[in-house]
Amino acid sequence: MADEIDIEDLIEQQDCAYTLTHFGYIKRQPTSVYRAQRRGGRGVSAMSTREEDFAKDIFTASTHDTILFFSDRGKVYKLKGYQIPETGRSAKGMNIVNLLELENGEKITAMFPIQEFADDKFLFFVTRQGIAKRIVLSDLQNIRRAGLRALNLNEDDALVDVRLTDGEQNILIATHEGKAICFDENEVRAMGRVATGVRGIKLAEGDYVIGAARARKDAYVLSITENGYGKRTPVEEFTVHHRGGGGMMLHNLTEKTGLVAGIAVVDSENDVMIITDDGVIIRTGVEEIRECGRGSQGVIVMRTGEDVKVISIARTDKEEEDPAEAEEENSESAENAESTEESTEE
Secondary structure (H helix, E strand, C coil), X not given: CCCCCCHHHHCCCCEEEEEEECCCEEEEEEHHHHHHHHHCCCHHHHCCCCCCCCEEEEEEEECCCEEEXXXXXXXXXXXXXXXXXXXXXXXXXEEHHHCCCCCCCCCEEEEEXXXXXXXXXXXXXXXXXXXXXXXXXXXXXXXXXXXXXXXXXXXXXXXXXXXXXXXXCEEEEEECCCEEEEEEHHHXXXXXXXXXXXXXCCCCCCCCEEEEEECCCCCEEEEEECCCEEEEEXXXXXXXXXXXXXXXXXXXXXXXXCCEEEEEEECCCEEEEEEECCCCEEEEEHHHCCECCCCCCCEECCCCCCCCCEEEEEEEECCCCCHHHHHHHHHHHHHHHHHHHHHHHC
């Protein structure tokens, strides 16, 4: 019937901050609450997640926007913003498995909002085995509740990263053994959903892709190794080549550094979360990590114990300091400095 009321028309359009955590908890808060909370200091970490959990994806979008979710099995799911439960500032949110019909063991690897399924926007997929695929965003208009296959994966392959592009991006793909390739996204022609994709990077035997990103101008490629060595390298050092090659050196790896655990393209507005296989997570400001060339080993960013390895990293927004806490710390360090001076005078 033409005069039927669309339920969406009854829902107020509201800008909200959406947060997905490392362990798959999702929530939304009105941006007014979120911003006040940021100004108050501890930022998103004020939500009571599990001790070792943290916010992995954070963005603002309208309650009427569509949010796309991508899984390691190459499937895409969608929800409207208003379908994600609104929670109080300290609630951890709802587990994503209660909102999406995921298969057993299937994990969400990326999520982002879109306002429309545009013909001039693309999704760029990169898999563990170095396969790259690009599809036109509008090809995903009819996503069913049980999800839609966005790419066919070879056996033992998994989707590692998805990026929303506009046809003018350079894509950087990085591997576990410290290689990276940077190429124009148009080197991968847009193809249909059932296609498998084409070779993005040629992998050495035993090597695999650990991450991919848009190589933004004037940004840095941050790489962290299994033994906690890290560095920032200007994106410009990764010259643009054709897809399918073996790549160039990303990180000078030795027995001391271990292999590459994760990469992210970052700028000074970011923090990075570093996660180890024994569940420890540290957060550090990107600016605190030294800028070095591609051929450098980097410096110790996180001290790992024996038999402990960094398994992944995640970029997040810079955490703003609580002014009261900062003042307390400053006065403490001033007191310590005074007492040190006194003892040296004695």
